[in-house]
Amino acid sequence: MARSDPTASRSDLEAALIEALFTQSPVGLHLLNTDLHVVRFNTATALARSVPVEDILGRPFTETYGLVEPDEVEALVRGVLASGVPAIDRIVRLRPRAAPEREHRFAVSVFRLQNDRGAALGLAAAVVDVTERERARQRLNLLAAARDSVGRTLDAGVTCQELADIVVPDFADTAVVEVVDAAMRGEEPPLAPLPAGVQLRRAAFSSRVPNAPQAHPVGHIRDIPGPTPYTEILSDPRPRVVRLNADLPWLAADPTRAQAIHAAGAHTLLITPMTLRGAVLGLISLYLIGEADPYDEDDIALALDLANHTALCIDNARRYTREHTIATTLERRLLPDRAVPQTALGTAGMPIPSEGAVGWYDTIALPGARTALIVGEIAGQGIHVTAAVGQLRTVVRSLAAFDLEPDELLARLDDTASLLAAERASLPSGDSLHHEVFAATCTYAIYDPVALTCAAASAGPPTFAIILPDGTTRIPDIPAGPQLGAVDRAPFAANSFEIPEGGMLAMASPSTRSALPSDPELLQRPPVGADQSLEEILDAIVSRLLATDAGSRAAAVLLARPRGFPSDCVATWQLSADPTATATARHHVHAQLATWNMDEETAFNTELIVSELVTNAVRHGSPPTELRLIHGRTLTCEVRDTSPAAPHLRHARTVDEGGRGLFIVAQIAQVWGTRYNADGKTIWTEQTLT
Numbered sequence: 001m002a003r004s005d006p007t008a009s010r011s012d013l014e015a016a017l018i019e020a021l022f023t024q025s026p027v028g029l030h031l032l033n034t035d036l037h038v039v040r041f042n043t044a045t046a047l048a049r050s051v052p053v054e055d056i057l058g059r060p061f062t063e064t065y066g067l068v069e070p071d072e073v074e075a076l077v078r079g080v081l082a083s084g085v086p087a088i089d090r091i092v093r094l095r096p097r098a099a100p101e102r103e104h105r106f107a108v109s110v111f112r113l114q115n116d117r118g119a120a121l122g123l124a125a126a127v128v129d130v131t132e133r134e135r136a137r138q139r140l141n142l143l144a145a146a147r148d149s150v151g152r153t154l155d156a157g158v159t160c161q162e163l164a165d166i167v168v169p170d171f172a173d174t175a176v177v178e179v180v181d182a183a184m185r186g187e188e189p190p191l192a193p194l195p196a197g198v199q200l201r202r203a204a205f206s207s208r209v210p211n212a213p214q215a216h217p218v219g220h221i222r223d224i225p226g227p228t229p230y231t232e233i234l235s236d237p238r239p240r241v242v243r244l245n246a247d248l249p250w251l252a253a254d255p256t257r258a259q260a261i262h263a264a265g266a267h268t269l270l271i272t273p274m275t276l277r278g279a280v281l282g283l284i285s286l287y288l289i290g291e292a293d294p295y296d297e298d299d300i301a302l303a304l305d306l307a308n309h310t311a312l313c314i315d316n317a318r319r320y321t322r323e324h325t326i327a328t329t330l331e332r333r334l335l336p337d338r339a340v341p342q343t344a345l346g347t348a349g350m351p352i353p354s355e356g357a358v359g360w361y362d363t364i365a366l367p368g369a370r371t372a373l374i375v376g377e378i379a380g381q382g383i384h385v386t387a388a389v390g391q392l393r394t395v396v397r398s399l400a401a402f403d404l405e406p407d408e409l410l411a412r413l414d415d416t417a418s419l420l421a422a423e424r425a426s427l428p429s430g431d432s433l434h435h436e437v438f439a440a441t442c443t444y445a446i447y448d449p450v451a452l453t454c455a456a457a458s459a460g461p462p463t464f465a466i467i468l469p470d471g472t473t474r475i476p477d478i479p480a481g482p483q484l485g486a487v488d489r490a491p492f493a494a495n496s497f498e499i500p501e502g503g504m505l506a507m508a509s510p511s512t513r514s515a516l517p518s519d520p521e522l523l524q525r526p527p528v529g530a531d532q533s534l535e536e537i538l539d540a541i542v543s544r545l546l547a548t549d550a551g552s553r554a555a556a557v558l559l560a561r562p563r564g565f566p567s568d569c570v571a572t573w574q575l576s577a578d579p580t581a582t583a584t585a586r587h588h589v590h591a592q593l594a595t596w597n598m599d600e601e602t603a604f605n606t607e608l609i610v611s612e613l614v615t616n617a618v619r620h621g622s623p624p625t626e627l628r629l630i631h632g633r634t635l636t637c638e639v640r641d642t643s644p645a646a647p648h649l650r651h652a653r654t655v656d657e658g659g660r661g662l663f664i665v666a667q668i669a670q671v672w673g674t675r676y677n678a679d680g681k682t683i684w685t686e687q688t689l690t
Contacts, residue, residue: 189276
């Protein structure tokens with residue numbers, strides 16, 4: 001204008017500018033008087049073209065465009081008129097009368113107009129449509145919040161609930177997350193398409209509506225009836241937007257869900273699959289209620305991003321759940337299912353959570369009413385350590401069947417540990433296990449209720465304590481042997497000690513990291529009543545251990561309390577070395593079994609077993625010969641002599657006149673074996689009592 005008309009005044013230019021702004025500018029300009037009525041507005045904007053001029057001019061601005069929150073906007077504008085402080089880029093929500101089904105957002109800047117004396121003349125408002133910008137910003141904020149907050153734990157249920165809480169109410173009015181039940185339990189999720197009948201667990205639910213109706217509670221497991229959009233998305237995993245109304249035929253296939261949808265008043269459903277590497281982990285259902293805008297393509301893309309992130313988090317939780325389940329199941333199987341009932345010994349044990357080792361304890365019934373007590377550990381953590389513990393425990397049980405002395409059993413166990421250490425050392429250098437030194441310890445003790453003694457040996461520094469009836473402790477002298485699998489293959493040494501009547505034996509796993517302090521106070525039993533159970537005493541001792549640094553280094557604790565073996569349940573006879581010893585032995589056995597009220601079949605079988613064992617001892621052994629019967633949970637027969645030579649089971653030929661004795665014994669007895677000691681050997685048998 002200045003070039004075309006050099007004589008144009010400044011006022012002319014300003015008038016032309018104002019005219020252009022109100023007729024051609026894309027920015028919505030509004031001129032309001034002090035009563036907040038519209039005096040003039042920009043007719044070039046799309047918003048103004050959708051409303052007749054007579055519905056805007058001269059009317060209060062809060063009644064013109066369908067403001068969602070008119071009272072709040074009026075308060076904002078009156079504040080600018082009163083203070084003169086402009087309001088810049090305030091976001092205002094409205095629903096245009098021409099298209100009320102979709103909400104728009106506008107950035108509004110309001111300025112006060114005043115004369116030279118500062119008196120208010122009115123207001124100028126600049127309005128810019130920022131609907132798409134705000135929606136994009138909201139989507140980015142929601143996605144960022146999901147990436148920060150969803151998947152903070154390795155719990156699939158918590159992860160799903162975190163997602164549901166984030167999308168409500170900013171992205172959905174109600175959110176439901178359902179996960180394939182196999183994936184929730186740690187198993188591999190099935191590949192798409194999912195077959196009919198796959199079980200889904202409702203993992204999370206959230207709604208902005210108080211006491212919103214639910215088709216099924218969280219945790220409910222079921223297969224989804226079909227055909228519905230939910231079953232379709234499991235077979236064809238891609239997002240879908242479904243308009244909900246009462247006339248949809250598929251609602252009849254799932255009446256429970258249909259009832260919840262109608263009760264909530266939902267009108268739009270966005271259903272998105274959670275997939276990862278071709279596998280379907282579940283689905284996310286987002287519902288809109290009331291006047292919420294329907295979902296568009298950008299919303300579908302956002303829902304898919306949220307589903308993909310959640311699927312990755314669920315898969316991480318699933319892998320952890322699987323590994324944790326395997327490890328805990330394996331570790332649980334390493335512990336005795338239940339205490340073996342013993343006539344003269346009560347036991348109670350407990351593994352202690354430890355960061356540096358996996359421990360175990362065990363009790364094994366031995367012939368002669370004796371009991372083996374084992375406590376051990378292996379340094380390290382993880383499934384491989386738990387598996388190694390299982391291997392050692394199996395070997396100990398196998399060796400215990402040979403009735404070996406504690407030091408001899410540990411020597412054989414050390415051979416297995418050395419093999420495990422060599423296998424670990426031979427792993428490829430890239431394997432993390434290759435660099436971990438195999439370190440294992442074990443304490444093995446045998447309690448004999450007849451002799452009232454306990455023999456023990458330890459691979460590693462032992463932690464023994466005899467808890468006396470008054471609650472004080474005494475530490476028995478047990479030599480510390482080398483750790484299992486150590487390069488130093490020094491021999492193991494055993495020692496025997498007595499447990500006084502009314503006392504208890506406390507054993508903690510020999511630490512592979514450092515020896516536990518030998519302070520008796522750590523295992524001292526607090527004052528308890530005479531009727532207090534072993535489990536209660538064990539809880540008190542473990543609590544005391546965990547409250548000290550020693551507890552962080554122990555991995556298992558085992559208590560054993562002798563009950564006193566009844567003297568009338570043991571019968572012992574010294575036999576002569578002549579051929580009459582067999583008849584004498586049968587006579588003693590017959591009389592003793594009659595005293596114990598044994599049935600005829602048991603008495604006959606026992607006399608036959610004793611005849612064969614005593615005959616072998618007289619013919620092939622060395623005097624003196626001793627016969628002992630023990631009436632406990634089984635009937636035990638023992639024949640002892642001083643010869644180190646042991647008989648061998650063999651199958652006699654038809655023409656042989658002998659060699660069938662032990663074969664007959666093996667057929668009659670439940671189990672039999674040979675036990676060696678410094679004075680000779682003992683042949684023993686056990687028979688099950690009805």
